[in-house]
Structures are given as structure tokens and as C-alpha cells.
Amino acid sequence: MVAARVLGSRDLLPLVSAYQRGTPQEVLELRELLDGIDLAGLHALLLAADETYPAKCFAAFAAFHKRVSPASLLRVAFTRSRAAAVYYALVHGNLSVVRGMRTSSRAAISNSQWIIAATFGHFHVIEYLHRHDWANYDPRAMKAAAMRGNLAMVVYLEDLGYWSPHVLRWACTAGQLHVAEFANDRETTRSLGAGTINDVVRSGNFPVLRFLHENDYDGFSDEAVDIAAARGDVATVRFLNDKRRLRGTRNAMLGAVDHNHVEIVRYLDKHCRANDIAGSLRRAAACGHLELVTYFCSHYEGETLLVGALEAARRSLRVVASRTQRERLEAVIAHLQRLRPTPPADDAACTIQ
Structure with a gap:
């Protein structure tokens, strides 16, 4: 009966045949390719939700993927290179290898099988894991789907019972x-927090920011204006001012000055009362931003x-090495010196007879 099962199995029969013949050279070469892959490095990118992770995975397994066949993949999966073979199978959606995943393999890939499958959108693998590996579900699978913008995977995981209250924030x-619009329909509160709003502003995603405002989420603060000003994001600064009556702190103008965002400086000068004009002028002079120095001095x-x-420009000139920056500072100093009033001529020296 056992022999009949082996002979009738598309997975086991090639393995038995391979063992009878000894390890083929092809399998040895494939193992060498797998053993050279930095799984720890890929795992670090995965956990960091690095946007380059999928491309890095495909690149890491490219040589192996080009040479491997379904039969040789199964043979490699039953060697000491099993962990890398399982990782490859999760990336490329090869369910035959995933079915043979053992506890040791899950440990070798830090139990990240759910996250990898969700990242690459393999619904059939997720379905298998739901049936046979539900105890090892990791909420970061939903996070990966949300942050990659795979709404279908988010919906599928929700249907399987793996919803997370953090989906809106991740999206x-x-x-x-x-994905945020989908998650919004499942929210029971409008408490999102300043950290999330600030991250949205920092990423420069204006449509998401407008969506959160229109749906009355909290977390909007002057710090968001500071971040947008430093980025030179005029649309966001205007939006926060007009819709949320936020003006920013003194750091808004200082940040805009640091990055030479002239339009932001002009806008804040007109609409924000927390500006440090003296400090901003000194910062502009020290950075060699002549247009900003001219603006401040004209107003x-x-x-x-x-x-x-x-004094700020001269201090910078003493320590800067770049020729271009020195020329900018010298231009600022020359401009400021022209603006200083000419001191009255000294009286003629008195000669004591």
C-alpha cells in the first residue's frame, strides 16, 4: 500500500528516483545558488516594509529561478537547502514546496510564511496556510497587503477572519x-493620532491627507505644518491653514529657510504669527540663501x-570648504554690507599744542 502511494505521488516518486541514482549534479548546482542567498538580509527588508523588498527577492532568486525545474525544485527542497527553497516557493507561489514545509523550515525563515505570501499576493498559498497553518498567522501579513496596496488581499484576509484595527493607519x-477608503468603512472611531497624520504629510501624499480631513479624523497639529514647510509642500501648508486653521510653530519658517523654500517663507510670513524673523534671517544668511536674505531685508x-x-554669514564662511558655498556666502555678506547705514565721518583729530 505504501509503495502504491509513492508510485501515485507526483511529488515523492521523483525524489525516490533521485536518491536511487545519487544526488544529480544539477541539484548540487542549484543548492549552491540557494546557499549563496542572504535570507537574513531579505528578512530584514521584509520586516522593515521596505518598498524594494519584492524586487530584491526576485533579483536574489533570479539565477535559481532561471535554471530550476518543478522536479529539481522538489529535490532541492528535501536537502539542507530546504529553508531557501521554501522561501523561493513563497516568493513565486509554488504550493508543492509550501505543502512540505516543516517546523524547522518555518523557524529558519523566522515564521514569516504568511507575510511573504501576502506580500506577493499568492491567494492559493494564503488559502493553504489558513487551512493548515492558521496557528502561525502573523498580523504583518495584513500590514504587507495594506501597505502594498493589494486591496483584494486585504479583503480576502478579512473574509478569512484576520482583520486588524491598524489597516487604516498602515494604508x-x-x-x-x-485601501484607506475600504478600511474607513470599518472604523468605529475617528481617532487616528498625530503620528499617523505627520507620517502622511512626511510622505507628501496629499489625497490621503484630504481624505482624512474630509472624514473628520483627529491628529492634525501645528507639527504637520512644520513638516510640510520643511518639505516645501505648499499645497499641504495652504490646506492645513485653510481647512484646519493650523499655522505651524516657529520651526515651520526655520525649516523652510534651511531648505531655501522661498514660496513657503513668503506664505508663512503672511499667515503665521509664530515666526522668528531674526532667527530666520540669521539662518538664511548662514546658509547663503541670498534670495531669502533679500526678502527679509526688504520687509x-x-x-x-x-x-x-x-555675523552668521561670516561664521559660516570661516568653516565652509565648498567653493560654491563660499561664493554664496560672500554674495550674502556683500549684500548685507551695502544695506548697513554709512557711519558718520569722525571729527578731525585734536592736536594738543
Whole structure:
């Protein structure tokens, strides 16, 4: 009876034949390719939700994928290279190898089989894991699907009972508006937090930010304006000002000055009362931003402002090495010196007879 099962199995029969003949050279070469793959490095990218992870996986397994056949893959999967073979199978959706996954293989890939399968959108693998490996489900599988924008996988995992209250946050920070809209229908509160809003602003995904505002989520703060200003994101700065009445802190203008965002500086100067004009002028002078220095000096007067800006530019000039930056600083210094009032001529020296 056992022999009949072996002979009737498409998976086991080639393996038995291979053992009878000894390890083929092809399998040895395939194992060598697998053994050279940095699984730990790929796993680190996976856990970090690095956007390059899928491409890095395909690149890592490219040579192996080009040479391997279904039969040789099964043979390799029953060697000491099993962990890498299982990882490959999860990346490429090869269910035959995944079915033979053992506890040792799961441990070797840090029990990340759910996350990998969800990342690459392999529904048939997820279905198998749900039936046979449900105890090892990892919520990061849903996170991977949400952050990759795979709405179909998000819906499928929800149907299987693996919904997470963090889906909206994951989708928003990754800029996946369609997933965020799906998750929004399942939210019972409008509490999202400043951290998520700030991450959305930091990523520059304006449609997601507008969506969160229109659905009355909390978490909007002056810090979001500061972040948008430093990025030079005029649309977001205007939006937060107009729709949320947020003006930012003094760091908004300072951040815009650091990155030479002239339009942002002009806007904040008109709409924000928390600006540090003296500090911003000094920062602009120290950075060699002549256009900003000219702007500040044309709108604000004062010997103290000019002296502070001159000192800041001269300090930078003493330590900077770049020729281009030195030329910018010299131009700023020359401009500021022209603006300083000419001191009155000294009286003629008195000669004591």
C-alpha cells in the first residue's frame, strides 16, 4: 500500500528516483545558488516594509529561478537547502514546496510564511496556510497587503477572519488611498493620532491627507505644518491653514529657510504669527540663501537684524570648504554690507599744542 502511494505521488516518486541514482549534479548546482542567498538580509527588508523588498527577492532568486525545474525544485527542497527553497516557493507561489514545509523550515525563515505570501499576493498559498497553518498567522501579513496596496488581499484576509484595527493607519502611511477608503468603512472611531497624520504629510501624499480631513479624523497639529514647510509642500501648508486653521510653530519658517523654500517663507510670513524673523534671517544668511536674505531685508528693518545676519554669514564662511558655498556666502555678506547705514565721518583729530 505504501509503495502504491509513492508510485501515485507526483511529488515523492521523483525524489525516490533521485536518491536511487545519487544526488544529480544539477541539484548540487542549484543548492549552491540557494546557499549563496542572504535570507537574513531579505528578512530584514521584509520586516522593515521596505518598498524594494519584492524586487530584491526576485533579483536574489533570479539565477535559481532561471535554471530550476518543478522536479529539481522538489529535490532541492528535501536537502539542507530546504529553508531557501521554501522561501523561493513563497516568493513565486509554488504550493508543492509550501505543502512540505516543516517546523524547522518555518523557524529558519523566522515564521514569516504568511507575510511573504501576502506580500506577493499568492491567494492559493494564503488559502493553504489558513487551512493548515492558521496557528502561525502573523498580523504583518495584513500590514504587507495594506501597505502594498493589494486591496483584494486585504479583503480576502478579512473574509478569512484576520482583520486588524491598524489597516487604516498602515494604508494611510503608505499612501494607499483605495485601501484607506475600504478600511474607513470599518472604523468605529475617528481617532487616528498625530503620528499617523505627520507620517502622511512626511510622505507628501496629499489625497490621503484630504481624505482624512474630509472624514473628520483627529491628529492634525501645528507639527504637520512644520513638516510640510520643511518639505516645501505648499499645497499641504495652504490646506492645513485653510481647512484646519493650523499655522505651524516657529520651526515651520526655520525649516523652510534651511531648505531655501522661498514660496513657503513668503506664505508663512503672511499667515503665521509664530515666526522668528531674526532667527530666520540669521539662518538664511548662514546658509547663503541670498534670495531669502533679500526678502527679509526688504520687509524688515533694523541694525540689529543686519548685524546678526552678517555675523552668521561670516561664521559660516570661516568653516565652509565648498567653493560654491563660499561664493554664496560672500554674495550674502556683500549684500548685507551695502544695506548697513554709512557711519558718520569722525571729527578731525585734536592736536594738543
